[in-house]
Amino acid sequence: xxxxxxxxxxxTLLTEPWLDLFERYAVVVGVSLDGPPTANDxxxxxxxxxxxxxxxxxxxxxxxxxxxxxAGLLAVVDLANDxxxxxxxxxxFEPPVIDFGLPHGTHDEPPHRDxxxxxxxxxxxxxxxxxxxxxPEQRHSVRMLEDIVALxxxxxxxxxxxxxxxxxxxVIESDGTIEGVDTLRSVEEGxxxxxxxxxxxxxxxxxxxxxLLHRQNGKAALADQCQSCPLVExxxxxxxxxxxxxxxxxxxxxxxxxxxxxxxxxxxxSLRQHGWAPQxxxxx
Numbered sequence: 242x243x244x245x246x247x248x249x250x251x252x253t254l255l256t257e258p259w260l261d262l263f264e265r266y267a268v269v270v271g272v273s274l275d276g277p278p279t280a281n282d283x284x285x286x287x288x289x290x291x292x293x294x295x296x297x298x299x300x301x302x303x304x305x306x307x308x309x310x311x312a313g314l315l316a317v318v319d320l321a322n323d324x325x326x327x328x329x330x331x332x333x334f335e336p337p338v339i340d341f342g343l344p345h346g347t348h349d350e351p352p353h354r355d356x357x358x359x360x361x362x363x364x365x366x367x368x369x370x371x372x373x374x375x376x377p378e379q380r381h382s383v384r385m386l387e388d389i390v391a392l393x394x395x396x397x398x399x400x401x402x403x404x405x406x407x408x409x410x411x412v413i414e415s416d417g418t419i420e421g422v423d424t425l426r427s428v429e430e431g432x433x434x435x436x437x438x439x440x441x442x443x444x445x446x447x448x449x450x451x452x453l454l455h456r457q458n459g460k461a462a463l464a465d466q467c468q469s470c471p472l473v474e475x476x477x478x479x480x481x482x483x484x485x486x487x488x489x490x491x492x493x494x495x496x497x498x499x500x501x502x503x504x505x506x507x508x509x510x511s512l513r514q515h516g517w518a519p520q521x522x523x524x525x
Contacts, residue, residue: 247271247312250284253293260303263310271312271340272301275319276327283319301334313381313479320353320361324368332379340384341366345427346496348486363503370508378508389508392475402480405459405473411447413439419447428485464492476501 248263252272263270275281278294287293304311313336316327331339346352354361370386370429373379388403397406401422412420417439425433437447446451460468463478470476478484479495486493495501 243385245269245494249273249315250300251297252304253287253296253304255303257303260307260310264307268380269310269312269316271338272297272304273315273317274301274331275316276322277330280319280322282319282326282440283321305334311336313340314494315340315342317344318365319344320355320365324365325372328369328372328383328440332381333374335379336381338382338384341369342502343480343483345424345482347428347482348484348493348496351496360499360503362497363507366500367507370504371486371513374511375400386508387388389475389505390512393505393509393512400443402477403475404477406477407459411444411453419444421453422481424480424482428482429470432482432485460525462491464489464494472505473504475505 246268247270248268249271252274255270262268273285274294274297275283275285278292281294281297282292284295285297287296293518301314303310314331314334316331316339317325318341328339344352352362362479366385369383373383373386384400385403388400391397392404397404412423412433414420419435419437419439419442420435423433435447435452437448437450460478461474463473464484467473467476467478476495476498479497479501481491482495483495484493485492
């Protein structure tokens with residue numbers, strides 16, 4: 242089995258010696274950047290409360306000098322930012338991949354919305370999709386959008402936030418502790434803790450831990466509303482942490498249910514307009 246190492250960083254401390262080290266051990270590097278300086282600095286200031294944007298860009302340019310080490314850019318969706326401006330700014334660095342992530346939220350602590358009656362996150366990502374589609378000369382992929390296209394065609398997703406394929410990822414901490422997906426920490430204290438480590442258990446044993454089994458049951462683990470939804474093969478019920486509530490655990494629709502529906506139907510509508518009839522297209 243091949244093992245691939247990837248480091249995710251804000252890029253501010255990248256230097257040539259660090260890149261030499263990554264080169265030696267075949268480590269590829271992704272950089273977190275939420276957009277132009279004003280957008281990025283809303284949530285990514287330094288410990289001294291100063292802008293981190295210039296340092297992050299310097300790190301990205303260093304990586305661009307060794308493109309085989311550049312894994313791509315990760316941006317968290319912020320409704321306060323213009324989606325087209327963010328997409329085009331990130332695309333200007335010519336990353337192989339732009340990965341947009343939805344802010345973590347649960348039914349107990351839902352994500353911020355300016356107008357809760359609208360699928361604002363789905364509308365935001367739909368504008369990214371249109372911008373991405375309008376620029377065929379750009380070579381980067383947008384992971385969430387490519388996954389929706391692939392899943393609409395009956396192909397498995399590359400990430401565990403969409404689709405019904407059982408996720409197989411676990412997290413190994415620097416002390417050898419093995420945890421569930423680390424984003425579960427946004428759910429509640431100890432949600433990702435398994436009480437396992439690399440010294441005592443195999444990965445196969447860990448994947449059968451009771452706290453991970455609900456991730457292996459596909460559609461049967463979802464809320465009734467999700468199981469009967471025509472988009473379930475693409476949406477997959479949404480990302481696991483985003484389904485959580487204290488009352489019902491993970492057996493809820495995602496807090497982004499309406500957003501995912503809007504975005505998936507937008508992408509599928511675009512595919513229809515281009516004459517493509519993927520396998521999992523649902524009625525408009």
